[in-house]
Amino acid sequence: MARRYNAGLVKRHRSYSIPEAAALLGVHKHTISRWIDDGLPVIERKRPLLIHGTDLRAFIKARQPKKQPCRPGEMFCVRCSAPKRPAYDVADFIPTKAGRGLLRGLCPDCGGLIHRFVTEAKIGAVCGDLSVARPTAQSRMCDSPAPLSNVAFEKDRT
Ligand SMILES: [Zn+2]
Known part of the structure; x- marks a missing residue:
């Protein structure tokens, strides 16, 4: 490298x-x-x-090595400074806000976490043939501070 x-x-x-x-x-x-x-x-x-x-x-x-764009099924590893296909061909999709989220996988070379931002609409195109897991609602509650009350609040205002 x-x-x-x-x-x-x-x-x-x-x-x-x-x-x-x-x-x-x-x-x-x-x-x-x-x-x-x-x-x-x-x-x-x-x-x-x-x-x-x-x-x-x-x-x-x-x-200088060019920053290579990620192809479908790849995420960028900061440590390796290169796009990587996640280990075991699996990624987690972690919703961040409405319609958006973060794909997370494991770099097969350095073992670090690799990420890629993605919109819900593009998951299919971005992930290619990876199998994407969506962590259960229960584990997601720890990750995400986005409570349902926000949604209700938004609705109330309209
Ligand atoms: Zn790596």
Whole structure:
């Protein structure tokens, strides 16, 4: 899994030696050297090598893993920074408010919880062939502070 680097740390108007760039981004000097081999431009091909901030920023951004959209049946795992199909192909649907809810599953790779917001209308399209469980009303009462009295209240006002 490719790491994300903080391109925002790199100042456009200065140049960096390899050790400086490495320290700035928290990577090994060898990583910077490898980037140069991979095409990161250097100011002059002589020692010590200097990298222009603008080039370094552009290079980091180009290598940044794209945030991939989730396909049907996938949810985004923040820890893995990638869309994942939940373990055992199951997800829970947790209603949040009218017509909306949260799909929750388990990341098969890191074991963390993965989530995806969804509207009731799109559950079918979003879930694909996952089996979606709706936790029972009883367990839902603990999750959701949305009491029925709210609904009654809304009705009263109209
Ligand atoms: Zn994960």
